[in-house]
Amino acid sequence: MFGYEFMRQAFVASTFIAITAGLVGVFVVSRNMSFLSHTLSEIGFAGASFGILVGISPLAGMILFTLISSIAVGSLSSESSRREASISAISSLFIGLGILFLSLSSESSSYATNILFGSIVGISGHEVKQLLILALFVIFIFIIFYKPLSFDSFDHLGAQAAGLKTRFLSIAFLVTLALSVSIGAQIVGSLLVFVLLTLPGATAKYLVHTVPKMIMVSVGLSLAGVWLGLYLAFITNWPVTFFISTFEVIAYFCGLTYKNWKLNH
Amino acid sequence: MIEAKNLTKQFGSQVVFQNLNFKIQTGEFLSLIGPNGSGKTTLVKIMMGLEKKSHGELIIEPAQTIGYVPQFRNIDLDYPLSVEEFVRLNLKFTLSPTKRQDDNELIKEILEKTGLTKIKDRPLGLSSGGEKQKAYLAQALLNNPKILILDESTASLDVEVKMQLMDLVQELNQKYKLTVIFITHDYELTKKYTKRALFFKDKTLIEVPVKDVSEDMFEMGG
Ligand SMILES: Nc1ncnc2c1ncn2[C@@H]1O[C@H](COP(=O)(O)OP(=O)(O)OP(=O)(O)O)[C@@H](O)[C@H]1O
Ligand SMILES: [Mg+2]
Numbered sequence: 001m002f003g004y005e006f007m008r009q010a011f012v013a014s015t016f017i018a019i020t021a022g023l024v025g026v027f028v029v030s031r032n033m034s035f036l037s038h039t040l041s042e043i044g045f046a047g048a049s050f051g052i053l054v055g056i057s058p059l060a061g062m063i064l065f066t067l068i069s070s071i072a073v074g075s076l077s078s079e080s081s082r083r084e085a086s087i088s089a090i091s092s093l094f095i096g097l098g099i100l101f102l103s104l105s106s107e108s109s110s111y112a113t114n115i116l117f118g119s120i121v122g123i124s125g126h127e128v129k130q131l132l133i134l135a136l137f138v139i140f141i142f143i144i145f146y147k148p149l150s151f152d153s154f155d156h157l158g159a160q161a162a163g164l165k166t167r168f169l170s171i172a173f174l175v176t177l178a179l180s181v182s183i184g185a186q187i188v189g190s191l192l193v194f195v196l197l198t199l200p201g202a203t204a205k206y207l208v209h210t211v212p213k214m215i216m217v218s219v220g221l222s223l224a225g226v227w228l229g230l231y232l233a234f235i236t237n238w239p240v241t242f243f244i245s246t247f248e249v250i251a252y253f254c255g256l257t258y259k260n261w262k263l264n265h
Numbered sequence: 266m267i268e269a270k271n272l273t274k275q276f277g278s279q280v281v282f283q284n285l286n287f288k289i290q291t292g293e294f295l296s297l298i299g300p301n302g303s304g305k306t307t308l309v310k311i312m313m314g315l316e317k318k319s320h321g322e323l324i325i326e327p328a329q330t331i332g333y334v335p336q337f338r339n340i341d342l343d344y345p346l347s348v349e350e351f352v353r354l355n356l357k358f359t360l361s362p363t364k365r366q367d368d369n370e371l372i373k374e375i376l377e378k379t380g381l382t383k384i385k386d387r388p389l390g391l392s393s394g395g396e397k398q399k400a401y402l403a404q405a406l407l408n409n410p411k412i413l414i415l416d417e418s419t420a421s422l423d424v425e426v427k428m429q430l431m432d433l434v435q436e437l438n439q440k441y442k443l444t445v446i447f448i449t450h451d452y453e454l455t456k457k458y459t460k461r462a463l464f465f466k467d468k469t470l471i472e473v474p475v476k477d478v479s480e481d482m483f484e485m486g487g
Contacts, residue, residue, distance in 0.1 A: 030345075147358035154346055155354050158404060161335040162355055163314065209347040209388050263391075 001234045010120040013128045014187045014226040016135035018196065022222030023142055024180045025201030026214045027173060030153040034198040036073065039091040040181045043069050045190040046098035047182075048115045053105040058115055059130060059182060062190075065094075066178035074171040118189025118241045120233055131183050138176045138183075145172060150211045187226075192241045196222055199248040203255035221251050266290055267312065267412070267444075269470075271321035274307055281307050284321070285470045287463055291411070292442040294435065296455045298482060299465025305448045306336055308470075309414045325412075332410030334401045336417050336448075344390030348381055348400050351389045355407040371407065379403040379433060395426035402430070406437075412444040413437070419451060427451070431458050452483045 001007050028037050044062040051061020073087060102112050113119075142149070152159040152169045160166050177197075184193035204217035229243035272285040281304040289295065297305050310316035311323060313333050325331075346354075349372060356368050376382045379399045384392060389400055398418050405413065415434065419427045435458055437443045449455060455462055455478055462473045464482055473482075 147356065151354040155338070155340075155351065155404075157335050157338050158354065158401070160315065161313070161333045161405075205343070205345040209345055209386070210350040211346070214345065 001231065006121050006123070007230070007234060009123050009125060009128045010187065010230060011227075013123055013131050014120075014230055015223065016132055017184050017187055018222040018226040019219055020135045020138045020180045021184050021193075021196035022200050022219030023215055024138065024176055025197045025199075025222065026204060026211070026218045027149065027153045027201070028177065028197050029201035029205055031156075031173070033177070034194070034202075036087055037177060037181065037197045038194040039087050039094075040066050040070060040178060041185060041190045041193045042091050042098070043094045044181050044185050044193070045115060046094040046101065048185070048190065049098045049101035049105065049112070052111060053101040057127075058111075059127065059186060062182040062185060063134075063179065066181050067175060070174035070178040071171060074167075074174045114189070115185065116189050116191045117239055118185070118187050118192065120187060120230060120240045123186060127186065131186060134179050134183050138179050141172060141176050145169065149173060154211065187240065188244060189241050192245050195245045195248055196225070199252045200225070203248075203252045206255035206259035221248065225251070266324075266326050268324045268326075269321065270324075272308075272311070272318055272323055273320040274304065274311065274316075275319045280468060282465065282468045282470065287470055287472060289444065289446065291444055292438070293461065294438045294445045294459050295447065295461045295463060296459040296478075297446055297448045297463050297465075298450070298455060298478075299470075303465035304468075305465060306416055309333065309416060309446065309448065312414070329411040330408055331412040331414060332405035332408070333414045334398075334405045334416060334418050338397070338401065340389055340397060342390050344388060346389055347386050348389050348392060348396070349376060349385040351400055352376065352381075352403045352407065355404045357408075375403045375406055378437075379406070380429075393426075395422050395430065398422065398430055399433070402433070410443070412446070414446045414448070416448045417450070418447075419449065419454060427454065434458075450483055452478070452480050 002011070028034060044066045047062040047065025048058035049061070050065065051058045054061075069090070148159070148164050149169055149172070151162070152164055152166050153173070156166065180197060181190075181193055184196055188196055200218040200221040201214070203221055204214040208214055208217055225244045225247040228247055229240045232238070232243045233240035267289040269285045269287050273283040274281045285308070297308070299305055307316055311318050312325065313331060352375060353372055356372075359365055359368065373382075376385050379402055381396070381399055381403060384396060389397060392400065401418065402415075413434070419430060422430065431454055434445055434447070438445050447454075447459060456475060460475055462475060462478050462482075464471045464473050464478075
């Protein structure tokens with residue numbers, strides 16, 4: 001399958017997508033932001049269609065929309081309950097906007113299905129390079145803020161008590177989340193990118209009990225899903241997203257079962 | 266030493282307390298008492314620099330590391346990190362391998378000191394209330410503070426576990442001259458462990474020697 005240029009590119013791109021999503025996902029889960037990452041993907045969809053409409057790339061449109069909204073969310077409120085309520089209010093608006101932008105633009109509807117459902121074809125060498133840079137940037141941020149971000153994500157009240165700048169950390173994290181949503185959507189699609197951003201992290205939580213181990217398991221599951229998905233999509237011509245989400249869901253329930261089994265033994 | 270001079274705190278127009286004047290000496294073990302909403306947590310947050318004072322002065326000299334165990338924590342049954350990993354969260358980031366070695370030693374020592382060694386690999390979410398409080402304490406002790414603030418750490422524990430935790434704190438206080446500020450609604454513990462109480466009454470703070478602490482100080486409003 002690596003005889004094809006587009007498959008090589010899809011492989012490189014999805015490898016980096018899986019690494020960032022798996023990494024960021026551990027923190028999405030520990031910060032209880034699964035719901036937010038879902039909404040951000042919808043906002044990303046609107047951003048991508050906006051990009052198509054005004055003639056910038058869908059990726060740029062996505063980054064623009066998700067960055068603005070995640071920073072808005074970060075400064076809106078640090079109370080997660082209030083945050084969720086205001087987020088769900090704007091999320092439907094953005095899906096509507098996305099549909100509007102798409103119908104206004106002259107691009108064919110296959111573009112729209114690619115953004116929504118993801119695709120392994122049609123990712124160019126230039127786009128792969130962009131994804132790579134963004135992914136490396138996200139990983140870089142995590143290396144720099146690893147300690148305080150772990151503290152704040154796994155023990156927010158303790159981190160506050162220890163005097164950490166939790167507001168700043170929250171915004172830094174949301175920026176990486178926005179970027180991860182945007183890069184992930186390029187292959188997995190904006191409809192299901194949150195699968196990669198939440199399920200491997202949630203599964204890891206059931207299996208291991210330290211932050212570095214959770215990151216390893218989460219990235220591993222995310223990579224396994226994406227690689228398997230690519231391979232199966234290549235041989236069956238079915239959508240890659242189907243295989244990825246099926247794999248991650250199965251892994252999740254296996255993790256949950258393992259945890260419950262362990263509790264009873 | 267911690268010293269307050271005419272310390273006042275307001276939230277908007279609501280005065281929480283005004284004109285507090287007190288001194289806390291190094292190595293003291295004292296309780297901070299008063300009814301719900303009287304400003305105990307707010308006062309220690311001001312000490313920690315987590316909340317701004319409105320007027321007056323608060324001096325901490327020499328500038329010292331303070332370990333603070335806050336009143337509330339979000340640790341549910343599903344909480345994934347092990348006890349050791351939870352304590353480790355408070356470590357500073359380092360790339361140096363020798364520093365990392367020291368950190369591991371430090372963690373081991375703190376877990377030993379707080380009696381958590383046996384359960385260090387278990388998820389904190391599955392630990393008992395007393396074990397959780399010990400883990401919070403261990404985490405707060407990590408950066409070798411000279412002052413320890415406990416905000417109702419014993420509130421939900423049964424008598425035996427309460428005493429265990431307090432014995433531990435008392436040992437730290439005596440061995441290492443750790444200054445301990447213990448916020449509590451517990452009359453017995455105040456009597457048994459602390460030498461002096463700072464009592465919030467009518468928006469101000471009164472110093473009470475422990476022999477004069479009476480049960481009705483814990484009844485009003487609380
Ligand atoms: N961030 C805040 N904004 C507005 N008011 C606040 C804030 N924090 C505390 N208060 C108010 O300040 C008063 C003192 O609260 P504080 O939490 O210090 O009381 P406390 O003595 O610790 O009570 P408890 O025994 O219930 O823990 C309360 O009336 C509370 O409602
Ligand atoms: Mg309080």
